[in-house]
Amino acid sequence: MSAAPLQAVITDQAPAPVGPYNQAVQANGWLYCSGQIPLDPATGEMVGGGDVEAETRQVLKNLEAVLQAAGTTPSRVVRTTVYLVDLNDFQAVNAIYGECFGEGVSPARACVQVAALPKGSRVEIDCIAYVG
Template identity: 75%
Template sequence: MSARAITTSSAPAPVGPYNQAVLAGGWLYCSGQIPIDPATGSMVGNGDVTAETRQVLNNLIAVLKEAGANPSQVVRCTVYLTDLGDFQTVNALYAEVFGEGVSPARACVEVSALPKGSRVEIDCIAWLGSDATAA
């Protein structure tokens, strides 16, 4: 099986040695997104979890779109929060993107810190189908 990196300027460039996503065998593995504005490279929200979450979701949607996918094809997400007290706020915004049809399986965990001081990070796996090319 071959794999192909997915890259878009509509989402922030990786801050480490990884790809925004990798397409392999019809599966799209999206790296975690944090609230970086891809146009400026700056963090969004100044600690406002609502603004941060909106940017994270926009970044994730941009990566999905670049691969030819949309949120309805996402089958699994992981949500990382630095404060589980933000769960309801993040969950409501998450539902705006992933609440239609069959919602993805999901885990939500509290972590001690996230890159660049973010309060939220989300990654996902999407099924693009057996017709998706990895070459």
């Protein structure tokens, strides 16, 4: 039995990748979403001006657009990784994250402090979702 082919997920409702990768890849009923930063998909410009709450809302909006393009929703996300430049932002990010993923079974999650993120972002989030 051969494995199902990989399928790239691309939408103009989320920012174009800033490197040689896809917004997401679907394989065998699973969606692997690349990390999203707070870029406006229409302009490619950063949103939030360093305000971690505004940045987090844009990151989650971008991530949801990728999920939707693949035919799934945040309620089917099983795993996320939250990357933060400053762990002092954790509570603010966590509150907004809960608005997106707080219903039903919340996904498993890791939170990682990093030295820097692309384009000066303060937050980046990636995820794995079930598409089925």
